[in-house]
Amino acid sequence: MLPKILILLCAFLPEKATGSTVKPLRYNLKILTRLDAGGARNLFEGIVSIDIEATKSTRFIYLNSSDLYILKRKTWLLRWASGKKLSVLQLQKNVREPRVVKLVIELPLRYGEKYTLNMFFSRNFNQKGHGYYASYYDKTPKVFYSMTRFEPEYAQTAFPCFDNPHFRTPYNITMVHDRKFVALTHMPPIKETPYDEIENYVSTTFMGSPPLATHQVMWTLHSLQKVYSGPTATGENITVWSRPHLAKSLAKVAEMTPKLFRNCETLFAYPLPKGPDWSGKLDHIVMPEYTELYSGQGLMVYGEDKVNPGRRGHESLQGMLAELVARQWNGLLVSSSDLNEVYVRDGVNYYLSFQAMGMEKEGYNMTYLLRTRLDVLYYDSLAKEKAIATDVRSTRHQKLRKNKMCLLIHMIKVAISDKLFFKGLQEFIKRYANSSALTTELWEELQRAARQTHQLPIGVSLHTVMESWLKKPGFPLLTVQRDDEKQKVTITQKHYNPKKMDISSKDCWWIPVVYIVKNLPLSQVEWLGCQRKKADILELKHIVNPKDWLLLNVDAAVPLRVLYDSYNLQLISTALLQDFTQIPELSRAQLVDDALSFAWSGLLPYNVTLKVISYLSKETSFVVWETALFHLKNLQGIMRLTTGFRIFKLFMKKLMKPVFKAAIKSLPMKARTSPEIPNIPKIFLNTTKTENKTDSSLPMILYQPACQFEVKECLADAQERFQSAIEQKSISSIPEEIRETVLCRGIRNSLEDDWVMVRDMYFEAKNDKDKSILLNSLSCTTEYWAMQKLLKWALDPEMVPSTLTAGLLSAVMRSSLGYYVGKEFLIANTAAILNRKDFKLILNAFVNVITTKDEFSSLNNRLRSNLPASQKSTISSMLEPALDKVIWRKSLYFDLLKAIRDLTLENGNSNSSVQDSP
Known part of the structure; x- marks a missing residue:
């Protein structure tokens, strides 16, 4: 038995020994990137010189390298004490642990002495979105860029390194690249010189960085434009890189960012270092067709969709920036020792972004907390959902991990009190600053703070509490x-x-x-x-x-x-x-x-x-009404297709009319050009405040359902705004939050000429946001010819950009005429739809209106007969929401109608009848 144990132990020695014979002191990294041409030039190569200290006398060095091409003849060491060059005799890969390379040195390294390890490496770019990868946006022509994403353990795919989160070392980075690209790293460039060996290439050298773990290193090459650059009031220099058309939308970034840094400094009670090592610069890189949020010291990368993600505009942008700023403390200043648990850090940062935003905009943290709760409770109740400790790589599960973790952090804060929660968090940051920590050490710090004032019973361990939530699905x-x-x-x-x-x-x-x-x-x-x-x-x-x-x-x-x-x-x-x-x-x-x-x-x-x-x-609360409408709109989607809709509509109209009549008085007559954000200097927003006035956002969220349920004040207001827009031949006068509803109501009741005018506005619109609003509103037509024309456009990229197709079809299927015409469209175009990359988004438009068993069976059979075998496994999950509606309509439809009748009779009104069929 003992020999077997020893053999098993030896099998794991290379991984455990990584970095154990030496300690890295500094990386000098030079990367040459051949980008944009494909073929043999679609690669990167470089030289890494790692200053190391021998922690024992040894002839072996273990370091990490994955999928890199390394030449033994270009790998050698320099002993500092004598200047002697030491050759590497062997580069050995371990079959059981291919990420670890064993270097066999010609002479033993001496304990306590320092050396420089030099290695040449190269690799073709991968397209997987991690490590050092290349991608592109646009197609005519393609615009290439390259970027790093080293979490959790992908630095070893970009350069040979000691990929251990406990090692923090300074980095000196030089990038060699085509001069048409902008090179960025954590630190500002200190010089750019021509690279004589390749025409039109330059060498950009950057200031040395403060100590970083390998997974925190970042650099990028891009050809975006500098749309803003300048110092902040507190001395930092902010530069924003994006495509020119976003310059106006990004104008607030330079104002938002320093405020968020100040708010986070208050939350963490620990200012970030601002000395020469920190550099004081921050680059925002707004990348087209980029779906991630990623940041490191001095760099923030996010996608264009985060800049103008909908009606909330600047508020959503600021919330996203708050999440990235929080990461400068929790994730950069203190990084995770167990990189399999980075979802904990992401959830903490997401929650702290609510708190930072709550200091700028009253009620923000409540609103986003409830939206996150609605999302988590829905998806976490699905039968196939996994525990958040399970690392499933799907986008849906990754989002659930972050969101549920956010709610669990809120749970701890409420349980031990706001004051003690932030005290424990601040002690955690202070204790582990500039190092790595385990998740359990965060729970211990919070528990220590709670126990000091007896806010946590002796028999309750926060580690045990969190384990019970992280390691099982559901709630x-x-x-x-x-x-x-x-x-x-x-x-x-x-x-x-x-x-x-x-x-x-x-x-x-x-x-x-x-x-x-x-x-x-x-x-x-x-x-x-x-x-x-x-x-x-x-x-x-x-x-x-x-x-x-x-x-x-x-x-x-x-x-x-x-x-x-x-x-x-x-x-x-x-x-x-x-x-x-x-x-x-x-x-x-x-x-x-x-x-x-x-x-x-x-x-x-x-x-x-x-x-x-x-x-x-x-009710005067925006967050309560938003929660209610989340469910009531689901009921509306079923009821509008039944004979009982009249009864349901009367109930909803009675429910909404009083509050809408009061709320509409605060609705602006003109569109806001730049929403004001009140400066409320509160460290921790009290979520149990008593309301004494109507939320100014309330009429915006009530406007669409109020018009749908024919509250006359809404219909009159919408008609007035629509006529004004038609006369001005512009929709700019309509507040953005209600723009689509106003146009929809106007088109439904207007002449053909008005539909044509809105159509022309669509063709003239410059950005996708306005195009989407105008296009979706055209689907409110009651004319068969106009609906057919929209459906003909839907799959034509010359008429409707692919990014707007799913939204258009969803809008079509919500209208009475579009519901019937749209089903014919699906039957005629199933093959074309299933050949598109966004076919799941498009199919959701049809799935969301299914309410009967026949409709469900028809779509289910159509998908199973047309989808390839590899895709059929997704049908059940795709149709699950539709099946829920079918079951509800069959079993609970009459219960709802009877409840409405009983409540109406109880309130003294007997004009309603439930003698309707589902």
Whole structure:
């Protein structure tokens, strides 16, 4: 047995020994990039000179190299003490660990002495989006660029190195490249000289960097234009590189960035170094057709779609920048020792970006926290979802990892208090600055801060708490049962599955149960445990009087759902109708979200759910209404295709009319050219604030459904704005957030000439954002010929850019005429659609309107008969939302209509009837 153990141990020695015989002190890296031509020139080559110190007397050096071509005759060492050159006798690859190269030196290295290891290397570019890779945008002609992305362990594919996150060394980088490209690294260039060996090539030398781990190194070559460059008020120099047409949209970047740095300095209580090593420069690189967010010291890279991602414009851009800025502390200043857990860092940064933005724009953190919650609870309830500790490389799962981690950080903050959370985070940054740390060390620091003031019970370990969330998929359902005779509340947990509640599931979580009662608004925290994979039962005694409501998971503290007994839910519904502000804003959003989700899955009768949400006619919170509309629009998509839509529309109109009439008074008559961001110098925004006025964003989000449900104030306002735009032959006077709705309503009720004028505006529009709004609004036509023309354009790239096709077809399928014409279009063009790269996005337009079994079977059969075998495995997941709608319409359609009738009769109106078929 012992020999087997020794053999197994030896098999792992090369990886464990990487860097153990020497310690890197500095990298001198020279990279020559042949970019843009393909073929033999589509490669990079270089020389790396690594200053090292021998940590033991040895003839062997282990370092990392993956897919690089290295010449032994061009690999040698220089001993500092004597200047003697030492040859490398062998370069050995280990079969079990091919990423590790063993260098056999002709003479032993002496313990404590310093040497310089010189290596020549080369490699063809990869197109995989990691390591040092090349890509391009546009096609006529192609515009090439090259970029690095070394996380988690891809630096070894770009140059031989000691790829260990614990090693931090300075870097001196020189880039040799075609002079038409701009070379950028962490540091500013100090000189550019002609490279005589290749015509039109130059050599750009950069200032030496401060110590960095290998995965933090960044450089890029591009041909973007400098659209902004200048110093900030605090002395940094910001340069923005992009295509010229984005210059106006990026004008605010130079103003936003230093504010976000100041906010993060306040959050972390640790300023970034600003000495000569730091350089004080920051380059923003806005790359076309780039879908990632990536940053390092002195560099931020993001895609053009992040600049103008929709109606939120500058706010979304600022939120994205806040995430990248937070990474300068958590991810750069303190990096991860376990690079398999970078999703933890990303989730922390995402959450901290909310906090940084909350200091600039009141309510931002609540809004984005709830949007993230809606996204996570939907996708994490799907049957095929994986635990976030599972590294599935799909974009969907990577997004879920970051978003769910963000919510778990919020859970810790609420459980131990804002003050102690930030104290622990600040101590973590201070303790591990300029080094690497494990995720467990972050939990320990937060726990240490909480224990100092007894905010965390001795029996609760944050490491154990987080393990229970990270290593299993899904989330819990808390069931609350009151027993007022015994003055006891019993709280239990089980795995939430909206389709089938599996009572046999043994999954359980450690959960901070945050609660308030009517006469005790100060939140209390108790812990519901998970001992030896068996869920505890939490009993709370003497906490609530029989006539007082009890509210759990205050401020959406934990990503879970709460199912109350009928009596407590009735007390909450009554409280919301009497004075909704006595329930915190985030908790109201969760109540609405949970009630509508439970009703959709059949866990809660619709007559109970409608009583919970009926108070919305008084609700003034943007975030609560946004949560409600997320679900109500889903119902609308089904109901509009049934004879019961009239009843549903009357209910929605009654729900929305009072609040919309009040909110529309704050709607601007003209479009805002640059949204103002109030300067609110709050370190930590209190999410339990009491509202005393209507949110200025509320009319924007209510405008579309108010017009769809024919609230007359909305219809009149839309018609007035549309006529003004037609007279001016410009849509610029319409606020951007309601532009598509105004145009849609106008086209639906207007003459053919108006449709033609909007069509001409579409052809004249300069950017995709305006084109999308104008094109989608054209689909609101009631003319058959116009709808046919739009569908004819849809697959013609000369008429409709491919990036707008899916949006156009979604808009078409939402209209009454387009629903029927669109199905004919799909049948006629299935083959052409399935041959496109974006076929899944296009198919979603048709999947989203399926509500009957026949429609589902028809599309399912069509896809299975036309898709190649390799794609058929994706059909089930693609059609899952449609199947949910089919099941709902069959089983719960009449329950909703009956609940609307009962609520209407209860309120004294008997004009509605439910004698309709689904």
